[in-house]
Amino acid sequence: MNSTNATGTGTTVPRPSPRKLLVLCTASLIAGIGAAKWLEGRGSVSYGGSLQSRITCMMSERPARVQEILFTPGQRVVPGDKLLQLVDDQLTAQIVEKQRELVELEADLKMAQAKAEVELEWRRRELNTEIFQTQLKVSTVTQERTAKQVEQLAWQDQLQNLKADRTGPDLADAVLPVRSVIIDSPFADERRLQAILKEDAAAVAAEALSEQLALCEQQLERLRKLDQHLPEKVRVSVGVNLVETRIGSAREQLAEFEKQRESLTVVSSSHGIVGTIHHGPGDQVSAGDPLIELLDDERRHLVACIPSRAATKLRPGTRVDLIFPGREPRIGLVAAIPPHAIPADQSRPADDSQVEVKVEPAGKLWPKLPVGSRVQVQVLQ
Numbered sequence: 001m002n003s004t005n006a007t008g009t010g011t012t013v014p015r016p017s018p019r020k021l022l023v024l025c026t027a028s029l030i031a032g033i034g035a036a037k038w039l040e041g042r043g044s045v046s047y048g049g050s051l052q053s054r055i056t057c058m059m060s061e062r063p064a065r066v067q068e069i070l071f072t073p074g075q076r077v078v079p080g081d082k083l084l085q086l087v088d089d090q091l092t093a094q095i096v097e098k099q100r101e102l103v104e105l106e107a108d109l110k111m112a113q114a115k116a117e118v119e120l121e122w123r124r125r126e127l128n129t130e131i132f133q134t135q136l137k138v139s140t141v142t143q144e145r146t147a148k149q150v151e152q153l154a155w156q157d158q159l160q161n162l163k164a165d166r167t168g169p170d171l172a173d174a175v176l177p178v179r180s181v182i183i184d185s186p187f188a189d190e191r192r193l194q195a196i197l198k199e200d201a202a203a204v205a206a207e208a209l210s211e212q213l214a215l216c217e218q219q220l221e222r223l224r225k226l227d228q229h230l231p232e233k234v235r236v237s238v239g240v241n242l243v244e245t246r247i248g249s250a251r252e253q254l255a256e257f258e259k260q261r262e263s264l265t266v267v268s269s270s271h272g273i274v275g276t277i278h279h280g281p282g283d284q285v286s287a288g289d290p291l292i293e294l295l296d297d298e299r300r301h302l303v304a305c306i307p308s309r310a311a312t313k314l315r316p317g318t319r320v321d322l323i324f325p326g327r328e329p330r331i332g333l334v335a336a337i338p339p340h341a342i343p344a345d346q347s348r349p350a351d352d353s354q355v356e357v358k359v360e361p362a363g364k365l366w367p368k369l370p371v372g373s374r375v376q377v378q379v380l381q
Helices: 018-042 089-167 169-173 186-238 240-262
Strands: 044-059 064-069 082-087 265-267 272-277 290-307 319-324 328-336 354-362 374-380
Touching: 044 272, 044 319, 082 290, 089 186, 089 240, 186 240, 290 374, 319 354
Parallel strands: none
Antiparallel strands: 044 290, 044 374, 064 082, 082 265, 272 290, 290 354, 319 328, 319 374, 328 354
16 A cells, blocks of 8 residues: 555655665765875865955045045945045145145236236337437447548558659659759648647547447447347346246145045955944044055965964965865965964963965966855975
């Protein structure tokens, strides 16, 4: 007869055959024995490890107040993402004050420039008048010098003629009665003397006019140079350069303040996951205080707590076998062994202290698991 269920509905429940039960039990036993033999054959001991990632801690560069937090723990970020906004009331006041100072200085600059334009126009008009008068004087003196030079040449010709008349062969050999009147006359020496004096006077006058012309040309050159440098001199005299210098200094200070304000916006420097946020909106922070932690999900490692007696057998570069959740085997390499151990509990033996050994990936990529996942680390005996 077929068996019925306890409710009396008459539905039959098939029972597994003895052969199937025997096959399942045998398979489980074989799997267990195989895993045990595998571990025993390798002569390894399993220790617990925790999956970790590199942590980047964003620090505050100056005293400030947390104004806004733009991400929550667990969110992914990329380089340039704004994570947190700080505010510095004192810095804000300095920026406002410097902006007001710049507005006032720019108004002063416009006033000084207008004054410089008026002063330059007036000074240049006077200077141009003086240059024009000097040019007229140069022209007049040049004409006078030319006239004196011509006069000097004329008297020189007159002296040459008188000398020729006095010593000419025709007059020397003449037997005319008028010879004594022309040559031996006292008027001949008087005319010659007068010509010499006139020639000397013309030469002296021409030389004096040349010196006067040189002075006028020097004066004209000085006035032209003054006209060339007059705009800059006027700018300095009315204070345009001083105001421009003050504006440049104020702009540099404002740029520095703006740069400091930019540093109040905390941005991500790499790809990662937002971890611990150390402060909330409204909190005051000091320079160097930690603000937010970023977990680098691409650069993960294991931290295995291994007894100190077993850790002494490890060296950087030692290969270890890893068993991830889901029985996925992977390989790791010992990266660092700290020189100090974690003190053991008083309830444990004194030689049971542990060392936090850092293990980095090797070989096949590790599975994508959350940070903090437990992993078994197989260490050879």
